[in-house]
């Protein structure tokens with residue numbers, strides 16, 4: 001019995017010990033549970049924070065994308081290998097492609113820009129600062145002038161690792177600038193012409209006075225030379241050549257004086273409606289000898305039943321003779337002189353002579369055109385510019401006075417007409433074109 005009691009005690013003790021262990025275990029389990037709950041809560045917190053920060057970074061990305069896509073002009077980022085690594089909508093719409101070289105996309109070339117359009121990336125890398133320059137970009141096969149802004153992105157060692165490029169379309173502004181520049185140039189030209197015209201009026205008045213004064217003494221000198229030539233029948237070659245030089249010089253001076261008189265008295269025009277053909281014929285007749293001597297063929301293309309024009313016969317004849325003489329002196333070894341006359345209508349008001357031409361001609365107005373063409377050397381740019389300037393001549397050594405075309409222009413302008421001289425559109429040689437208003441059918 002004692003043994004059983006002892007055993008029972010032992011069992012109870014064991015049981016108590018076990019119960020104690022169970023209790024401890026239960027306590028440990030509940031402690032672990034509580035700890036796990038904390039961990040779970042913490043984990044949940046962390047997850048939420050992570051989700052929040054993800055959301056925030058997505059929002060930030062979207063915001064930045066929104067900003068660059070809202071830029072009206074192409075905006076892109078280029079790495080140092082000229083590759084486009086970021087581009088906004090405007091850039092992509094204009095043909096900028098991610099991953100491609102910038103020069104391929106904007107300049108349609110296979111190597112970095114240089115020369116006229118220097119490469120902004122190379123400049124930025126060299127200068128390590130922002131640059132600004134004008135470029136011509138080919139965007140969607142369209143040429144646009146852009147103002148390129150290149151801004152460097154540095155690494156922590158201060159090296160340029162990327163560049164932001166922003167290209168603003170300034171084509172319209174440039175066009176306006178060019179138009180303004182052209183208008184300014186034109187204005188300057190007109191001003192020059194006005195000054196020139198003003199000077200010519202003064203020169204004309206002066207010339208007329210001087211010419212009248214000098215004309216008579218010259219005539220007396222000429223008579224004197226003539227007299228001496230006849231009286232001194234000398235075998236001395238020096239005297240003969242001196243007289244010849246004097247004679248030539250006085251003739252030349254006389255030519256200039258007559259030219260100046262023409263210049264200043266051309267306002268006394270008598271304009272009558274008449275046909276141009278007889279005037280062309282009589283002018284050709286006056287130079288017939290020279291034409292024959294120089295073996296120059298004449299081709300006439302005169303339209304039949306050509307309307308009349310309001311003309312001063314002798315003045316137009318003088319103009320034509322001057323033009324024929326110029327043509328002849330351009331063809332010393334022969335050639336062809338073509339004279340055309342035809343009716344036309346004003347289809348455009350040329351700007352080059354300024355407002356005065358606009359005053360002279362109206363669109364659709366019937367005109368008579370006289371064209372004189374030669375097969376000479378034609379005109380250089382320099383000659384073309386000065387051709388109507390009084391005293392401009394390339395023939396001074398051969399006795400040219402440089403007054404022929406200046407006078408012709410004066411006379412034609414007094415017919416309310418227009419005279420131009422240019423190279424022929426086809427073949428070698430010059431073409432003079434005179435345009436005068438046609439008379440109405442009833443005169």
Ligand SMILES: Nc1ncnc2c1ncn2[C@@H]1O[C@H](COP(=O)(O)OP(=O)(O)O)[C@@H](O)[C@H]1O
Pocket residue numbers: 322326327330374376377378379383387392393394395396399400401402403404405406429430
């Ligand atoms: N048909 C032409 N072909 C080439 N040049 C010409 C022609 N007509 C005129 N010129 C040029 O224009 C200049 C001025 O002509 P013009 O006023 O008639 O003076 P000039 O005949 O006395 O030189 C000439 O010297 C010549 O250089």
Ligand SMILES: [Mg+2]
Pocket residue numbers: 322325326404405
């Ligand atoms: Mg001449």
